Amino acid sequence: MKALIYCKNKAVDENLLKYLDGCCELESESVSDKEAFLNRIEKERIHMTFISLADKDYVEIIEKIKSNATGTVIYLIGDKDEDAVNAYKYRCDGFLKSGNIDEDMKYLLENFSFLSKRIHRLKAVTFGRFDLFVDGERMELKNKKAKELLALCIDKCGGRVSLEEATDKLWYGRPYDERVKGLYRKAVMEVNAFFREKGIKDVFINGRGYCCITKDSFDCDYYRFLENPSKEKILYNGEYMFEYSWAEETSARIEALYRNF
Secondary structure: EEEEOOOOOOHHHHHHHHHHHOOOOOOOEOOOOOHHHHHHHHOOOOOOOEEEEEOOHHHHHHHHHHHOOOEEEEEOOOOOHHHHHHHHHOOOEEEEHHHHHHHHHHHHHHHHHHHHHHHHOOEEEEOOOOOEEOOOOEEEEOOOHHHHHHHHHHHHHOEEEEEEHHHHOOOOOOOHHHHHHHHHHHHHHHHHHHHHHOOOOOOEEEEEOEEEEOOHEEEEEHHHHHHHHHHHHHOOOOOOOOOOOHHHHHHHHHHOOOOOO
């Protein structure tokens, strides 16, 4: 996960970076130029931000982060206790006093695991039937093959799905010709259109002859199980995307892993 700091107070900036460097799950960086900072927010998936109230542009920056609709957690940095009211005023997630970094950061990071759940606007359910939820609402792609292509990408855990593999699994038995390639391209377009309509960026990636998903864009039961089988085995109900025959291989691996814990 990524954390970005926007603070022109060098001492505060260095202390905060030093603290964040000890958090192995975070890739932390400070960007003091406003345009460069906003460019990063626009083009990358940033999970946590720290914005200094000492900069006169902080309201514009907060609004830009919120307009990006990725659920990025926003913490404000101020010099005085009364500055904390701005976190409430601008609907941010917390306040960090510049002279009390160690104590405040312990509290903020403890709460980050809870706050960061909203970063995942997308939830993929793979145990049982494959379903996709956006902001808690179950979604159904109009094109069934587009939904299956997305499921295949999730099954690959962020790895690339080649055009050849996709056409073989989704249109099994069909000749590998221009017509089936056209069906693949249509499915890709449908997935892209779906995320574009929802205002969700950088989730589904496609290039020449391949497609994939960014793994950390989803809250996914399969991924949670893989990361901690002993703790998350309760999620598994004995089935994995049972409507797709190509999922049987992964299902067998999940079953074997489940039995070992």
